[in-house]
Amino acid sequence: MSGNQVSRRRAITLASAGVAGVAGVAVGAGALARGGGDRAAADEGAAAGAVPFHGEHQAGITTPAQDRLHFVAFDVVSKDRTRLVELLQEWTAAAARMTAGRDAGVIGAVGGVPEAPPDDTGEALGLPPSQLTLTIGFGPTLFRDAQGKDRFGLAGRRPAPLADLPHFAGDALRPELSGGDLCVQACANDPQVAVHAIRNLARIGMGVVSVRWSQLGFGRTSSTSRGQATPRNLFGFKDGTANLKAEDAGLLREQLWAQPGDGPDWMAGGSYLVTRKIRMLVETWDRSSLVEQEQIVGRTKGSGAPLGRGDEFDEPDLAAKGDDGQPLIAETAHVRLAHPSQHDGARLLRRGYNFVDGSDGLGRLDAGLFFIAYQRDPRKQFVPIQTRLARNDAMNEYLRHVSSGIFACPPGVRDGGDHWGRTLFG
Numbered sequence: 001m002s003g004n005q006v007s008r009r010r011a012i013t014l015a016s017a018g019v020a021g022v023a024g025v026a027v028g029a030g031a032l033a034r035g036g037g038d039r040a041a042a043d044e045g046a047a048a049g050a051v052p053f054h055g056e057h058q059a060g061i062t063t064p065a066q067d068r069l070h071f072v073a074f075d076v077v078s079k080d081r082t083r084l085v086e087l088l089q090e091w092t093a094a095a096a097r098m099t100a101g102r103d104a105g106v107i108g109a110v111g112g113v114p115e116a117p118p119d120d121t122g123e124a125l126g127l128p129p130s131q132l133t134l135t136i137g138f139g140p141t142l143f144r145d146a147q148g149k150d151r152f153g154l155a156g157r158r159p160a161p162l163a164d165l166p167h168f169a170g171d172a173l174r175p176e177l178s179g180g181d182l183c184v185q186a187c188a189n190d191p192q193v194a195v196h197a198i199r200n201l202a203r204i205g206m207g208v209v210s211v212r213w214s215q216l217g218f219g220r221t222s223s224t225s226r227g228q229a230t231p232r233n234l235f236g237f238k239d240g241t242a243n244l245k246a247e248d249a250g251l252l253r254e255q256l257w258a259q260p261g262d263g264p265d266w267m268a269g270g271s272y273l274v275t276r277k278i279r280m281l282v283e284t285w286d287r288s289s290l291v292e293q294e295q296i297v298g299r300t301k302g303s304g305a306p307l308g309r310g311d312e313f314d315e316p317d318l319a320a321k322g323d324d325g326q327p328l329i330a331e332t333a334h335v336r337l338a339h340p341s342q343h344d345g346a347r348l349l350r351r352g353y354n355f356v357d358g359s360d361g362l363g364r365l366d367a368g369l370f371f372i373a374y375q376r377d378p379r380k381q382f383v384p385i386q387t388r389l390a391r392n393d394a395m396n397e398y399l400r401h402v403s404s405g406i407f408a409c410p411p412g413v414r415d416g417g418d419h420w421g422r423t424l425f426g
Helices: 003-030 044-049 081-099 191-204 249-255 290-297 334-338 382-392 394-398
Strands: 068-076 133-138 182-188 209-220 271-280 353-359 365-375 399-409
Touching: 068 191, 068 365, 081 133, 081 191, 182 191, 182 271, 182 399, 191 209, 290 334, 290 394, 334 382, 365 399, 382 394, 394 399
Parallel strands: none
Antiparallel strands: 068 182, 068 209, 133 182, 133 399, 209 353, 271 365, 271 399, 353 365
């Protein structure tokens, strides 16, 4: 091993040993501003912007949804299991530092030997943590690749709920924008902080992983806490009114967190993530009348109340009839088809984001919803819900599903001696 590799390993070891203290300082006494590690002055405003990295569950799931997203799926290009585990250790140390408002590495963006590359890219210098969270997930192909090969000896540890999603009616998926061996979700209230985090994980992972696809998002489309107002999607409607909330402890145990006995022990306390990139044909939608839009959704556009009700959070009356004797909320309305009563009570914790990725070359915006949903078992939750929506939802005329992914997100990193994937690879 070269001298540079040894130095790098020592830096990682030091980082791993210190991340617990860093996270505690960020929350309890004010995070240090980024830029050269301990040489930076304390930023009193940073403390409120730091989300604890360590805990029973990964941050970024029930954490109150931040304003910005950078989501990335990686393919593992190394065949070396040991090197992959080392990378997960390095990533954990870097993630703990960055979520606390520190540089990705112990040397930092402007420290160390000037003739050597810095161990942080520097675009977040001077920025507070901005409630950055980093959440990791493992895709089906990490356990057995597309050719059926068990590259890392993990095939026997694949959880049954981590089943490949079926083809849904109307899917127009692009393989290059779907799947992945690993994923990392970065959420923050500053887009530069989120991009900085993903960029540095990709930099650290060079030679072990490569970026398969990524997605930027803005304007969260769901609230994950009762303290947050319900946001709007690009169709102009409030989205995620009936979402699971962080305060719903009983429902979270039932619907969100994998429980002992659900599958392998390493997933207990974790959750399963489904992503879908959904192109919205906004130009066509914008030519539809207000009454038609509201009938398709099943809610009023202004208040977000279910049709026939007065308040956004009123329970939809799916039995109500209009003056013409027809259901007030149409049989093909999105609200009816997605309602838990139609799926044996199945619910999701959504934390999706709007996106606009330029134009499609035909004079239309390439815009829509990057759907993100966490759940205890996709086979019993997302799959039946989406199957019904794909077959019957009147909104499908205005939607195109172009990307899809499913990932097993393990429980949280407990302390400075723990790391992402430790129980999986242990």
